[in-house]
Amino acid sequence: MIRQAKKSDAKQILSLSEKLAQESNFMLHEVGEQQLTLAQQESILSDFTLSNSKAFWVLEVDSSIVGFCIGVGSIAKRNKHNLYCVMGIQTAYTGKGLGRELLISLESWAVQHGFTRLELTVMAHNHKAIKLYLSHGFEQEGIKRQSLKIESEYVDEIYMSKLLT
Template sequence: MNVNIRNIREEDAEAFLELCLRLDRETEFMLLEPGERLTTPEEQRQKFAALLAADHSMIFVAEINGQLAGYLGAYGSSYQRNRHSVYLVLGILQAFSGKGVGTALFTELHRWAEARNLHRLELTVMAHNDAAIALYKKAGFEVEGIKKDSIRLGDRFVDELYMAKLLPS
């Protein structure tokens, strides 16, 4: 399987929304439930334009056979005190889970982060998402803490883990 990892482009707005809507439907591990994502393709294009104009955030997409199979969003701050840090969001279609897509996305993220002298990569993950936790640990992330009952799934609350990786400065 040939995976192409690249930066998001404005013209990816519609395909990216389709990817996100599909992720919303096929997994409970993403934040939004089916039907909650109301962004239009034009609004998504505008968000991408703003993101691409800034130097502190990026979305990397995994393309397989011309279709988006997953993404890794790195969202940074323009404030001096936390400019060294980015918050990450990962989504990979189930059909491509466990096939190296996540590892490839993290490899590209690390290149991008090092070029910007970033020091901290951070994320949250549902505590029962064993596959994602294993990927993050493989990528060098460590658990820093627990957010108790931070997500509601149906009629139950679940914990999230705070995870981070510090890059050499």
């Protein structure tokens, strides 16, 4: 099931974030790096719930949250139409079309809230994610060279976007 996150999901989302960091090198934060308390995560989720400029979708399987897709809108007038996307799914649930369903949910929400552009970055070696984004209509715009450093190696990120109008 795909649904918008609730404040009561905070504990599972914190756990998921740590699992994703352990499973792969594709997430921004390393294992143990993200030090949010339960109260902080609850506050973040409450803020999303009340907002028209950001959305937090979760993928729930058997009452467990196993993935998410977040969209955060810009606040300046000149780029208020942009929605920056972040997503993560536990490895066991990838390759089943669930990432596509998360993107569809976020895109539908974005259109309803007046966004006309989705954008994201993806690590250049994350071939599965790149394939997903391309198949969903995203296009590559550029490369952020040596954007990240993972285990003493520099990693490029690909900047991608999808126009909704």
